Structure formats: C-alpha cells, structure tokens
Amino acid sequence: xxKISNRKNTFWVIQIFIWTILLGFIFIPQMLDPKKNxxxxxxxxxxxxxxxxxxxxxxxxxxxxxxxxxNIDFESFTKIDFFKIIVVFxxxxxxxxxxxxGYNYLMLTYVYKRPEVLNHPSQTLVANIIFIIxxxxxxxxxxISYSVVKAILLLKDNKMNRLELESTLxxxxxxxxxxxxxxxxxxxxxxxxxGLILENPAKSREMITRLSEMxxxxxxKSENNTIALDEExxxxxxxxxxxxIQLEDRLQFVAEIEETTLKLHIPPMIxxxxxxxxxxxxxxxxxxxxxxLLKIKEENxxxxxxxxxxxxxxxxxxxxxxxxxxxxxxxxxxxGETATFSLSEVENEVVAKIVLPIS
Numbered sequence: 018x019x020k021i022s023n024r025k026n027t028f029w030v031i032q033i034f035i036w037t038i039l040l041g042f043i044f045i046p047q048m049l050d051p052k053k054n055x056x057x058x059x060x061x062x063x064x065x066x067x068x069x070x071x072x073x074x075x076x077x078x079x080x081x082x083x084x085x086x087x088n089i090d091f092e093s094f095t096k097i098d099f100f101k102i103i104v105v106f107x108x109x110x111x112x113x114x115x116x117x118x119g120y121n122y123l124m125l126t127y128v129y130k131r132p133e134v135l136n137h138p139s140q141t142l143v144a145n146i147i148f149i150i151x152x153x154x155x156x157x158x159x160x161i162s163y164s165v166v167k168a169i170l171l172l173k174d175n176k177m178n179r180l181e182l183e184s185t186l187x188x189x190x191x192x193x194x195x196x197x198x199x200x201x202x203x204x205x206x207x208x209x210x211x212g213l214i215l216e217n218p219a220k221s222r223e224m225i226t227r228l229s230e231m232x233x234x235x236x237x238k239s240e241n242n243t244i245a246l247d248e249e250x251x252x253x254x255x256x257x258x259x260x261x262i263q264l265e266d267r268l269q270f271v272a273e274i275e276e277t278t279l280k281l282h283i284p285p286m287i288x289x290x291x292x293x294x295x296x297x298x299x300x301x302x303x304x305x306x307x308x309x310l311l312k313i314k315e316e317n318x319x320x321x322x323x324x325x326x327x328x329x330x331x332x333x334x335x336x337x338x339x340x341x342x343x344x345x346x347x348x349x350x351x352x353g354e355t356a357t358f359s360l361s362e363v364e365n366e367v368v369a370k371i372v373l374p375i376s
Contacts, residue, residue: 267306276362299328
C-alpha cells in the first residue's frame, strides 16, 4: 500500500510540474509582455485561464491513468488494448478541446464581457485545427511516456514479486519440519504410534504410512506455486488421522467439499496450516475438545476455503501465528489483491476463510 501511495504522489507531482510548465509557455509571456497579449486580457483573467486550463488537463490525464489501471492489461498486451488506448486518446483530446471552447465562450460572454474576442482571427477554424493538432501531438507523447513508464514499473514489480515468492517458498520448504510439521508434532506422533504398536499393529502401520506421506508432501510439494486441491486434502486427512491418536474423541472432523473443486489448483499447505492452527490453538486447548469443519466450494469465479473450529480468538493470544502470516504473504505474492484471507470469531467458533480466484 505504501508503494502505491508513493507512486500516486509521484504521479501528481510530475503531472503538476509538466503541465504547469507547458501551459506556462502560453500564458506567462502574455502576463509579462503586453505586446504578446494580443487579445488584451487583464492579468487576473490570464491567471484564471492559466489555472483553469491546468486543472482541466490534470483531470483529463488522471482519468486516463484511472482507465489504464482498470482496463489495460500491460502484462498481456493485445490489439484490443491498443485499440482502447487509441479510443481513450481521441476521447481525451475531444474532451479537453470541448472544455476550452465552452470555457472561452462562457467566460468571454458572461464574466469578461468581451464577446467580440470570439471573432478574433486567433479563433478561426484554421487556428483551432492547428491547436488540436499541436495539442494532440503533445498528449500523444504523454500517453506514450506514461505507457512506457507503466510497463517498466510492472516489469520491475513482477521481478521483485518473483524474487520474494521464491524466497518465501524456500522459507516454507525449510520450515516444513520445524513449522508446518513441527518437531513437537513429530515427537508426539511418534510417541503415540509407539503406544499403538502392541495394542493395534495394523493401526500403527497405517499411522506410520500417513506420517511418511506427510513428510514426503512437505518436502516435495512445497516447492510448487500451486497444486491440485485433492492432493492438499489428502495431506489434511493424514494430519487429522494422526492428530486423532492424541486427541481421540475430543477432535471431530467434518468435511464439506464440492467435488467439482478437487482438480482446482491452490498454493500448497495453506489448508493444512489452517487446520493445524485450528487444532493446536483451538480444539486442543478445550477440555472437551470440539468440532473442526472444512468447507470448500465454488462461488461465481472464486474458490472459497473455510475452516471453522470450536474455540475463541482469545485462546490464540501470545502465539506468533507464523503459519497464518505465511499464508497471507504467499497469497499476496501469487494472487495480488484478487485473493483474500480473514480470521474472525462467530458464536464461539473461530472462522478462517480464504477466497481465491479460479484460474
């Protein structure tokens, strides 16, 4: 957000500087040299026109910038985008010229009380056409310059995002054993599996298999930007099964997953992190345990992932929440502003929700 704010401020500073100087070449000489003031304007009238014309062109260029940000995709520039720029260019020229004509007519007729100026040789059709051509060239150069700067900044941002994403993914891989599947969880799991060996050998073998699958997943899949949802769900089921050895009936797991979502791609380990956080800081802290609900569905063009657990947000005070921060960073780097993550408390339940665009 700070970067966006700084660029916006820079845009305004440059805009005011450029257009003040360019329009100053027209008005300032007339203010300083009466011989160049061929229409006989008073100084206050020249100042008012100077300020009005400058504000008008600032509004026009800001509107163009707003349109570019909303409608021009510089990452995958196409002929349609080029056509949009031409249309905006023509509309901008027509808008500014219409403003000048309307402004001159109203001011000369009703404010300056000098309607005869409208018949001056400088106001002829030929003079207006020359003005339009010169201003069109100037504005065209502005659009080209803005587009080039925009493209350069986009390339720079993409490069920075890729570097940060690579760094984050490396951190995720390194943290796979100490954070997402932490030593404490590993120690408890192995202890619990050891207790099962004599009591239920078949169950203990199943748990060892699940634990090894979790380790394999953490060490291999965390290298990828995205994976299929069904692979992540398999990881979550392994995690739940192992957690139930310790929590037993205190942990009740319910999954409501739309089948059509299983082949969609998501960043690896984000659901597993949500589930681990819900168990570690939620259900395991409650004497009688609780329910963990995983809901995944498609809604319009988004994928909604929601994890509800019995408990309160106050139970998580004093924790570092590194896993949740990791999720937020990775979502931002991969999806930008199109993905959201929220954590809230609703009726004695902690609700973690992720919304991702479906690609």
